[in-house]
Amino acid sequence: MIEPSKTRMRSSMKPVTAVKSITILLADDHTIVREGLRTLLEGEGDIKVIGEAATGREAVEMAHKLQPAVIVMDIAMPMLNGLEATRQIRKARPDAKVLILSAHSDDAYLEQVMNLGASGYLIKQSSARELCQAVRAIHLGNKSFSPTIAQRLRKNGYVPNGSPNLPQKLNQLSSREVEVLQLIAEGHPNKRVAADLDISVKTVEKHRQRVMEKLAIHDTAGLTRYAIAAGIIESSVQVTII
Numbered sequence: 001m002i003e004p005s006k007t008r009m010r011s012s013m014k015p016v017t018a019v020k021s022i023t024i025l026l027a028d029d030h031t032i033v034r035e036g037l038r039t040l041l042e043g044e045g046d047i048k049v050i051g052e053a054a055t056g057r058e059a060v061e062m063a064h065k066l067q068p069a070v071i072v073m074d075i076a077m078p079m080l081n082g083l084e085a086t087r088q089i090r091k092a093r094p095d096a097k098v099l100i101l102s103a104h105s106d107d108a109y110l111e112q113v114m115n116l117g118a119s120g121y122l123i124k125q126s127s128a129r130e131l132c133q134a135v136r137a138i139h140l141g142n143k144s145f146s147p148t149i150a151q152r153l154r155k156n157g158y159v160p161n162g163s164p165n166l167p168q169k170l171n172q173l174s175s176r177e178v179e180v181l182q183l184i185a186e187g188h189p190n191k192r193v194a195a196d197l198d199i200s201v202k203t204v205e206k207h208r209q210r211v212m213e214k215l216a217i218h219d220t221a222g223l224t225r226y227a228i229a230a231g232i233i234e235s236s237v238q239v240t241i242i
Contacts, residue, residue: 028101098116099138184224
């Protein structure tokens, strides 16, 4: 026999509604950084990391497959840098929310990030609290920037698509041409580029020629200097010797 008091207690209980987690894709080529970010974010309770990418190309593929709420993206990554990965992701999913988390805060990077439509930009010196706040803000449809970056944006009176020279030239290149440019600038020979991109050597040569024509650059050293200046690769990148 059920006691009356227990009956009243059960009938007055309201169903518990589960809180939906903010799903995250982490894109960074350093395993230790991804592990640290995962631990930090998932310790919040309302954030869940559903994927990790070590290259820009993996980030593009996983963003399409997993459909995360927010993509936390590093800029300097092999195979495909974070800027081009962001461009490809947002081209396929204009509503995709990308938070750039980078050690770099140069105007060249910032300008491109803004023109690509990223939802935020934090420097890696940011605190754990700032990162979690940024993820939540972006998930709600807002923008989020490190204080120093926000200050520079206000000071410079940022206007979307108002960039001269480097970003404009970069925008002339197709996604595939940017991929070829990065791999060439990283020191990979045509045969290796072809294997990495699963295309023929002849196709690589055609892309290379188009890149040189569009950028008005006529040698590999010039392409490498441009790639560094445009933020496609870091100046400290090691040239591959085959």
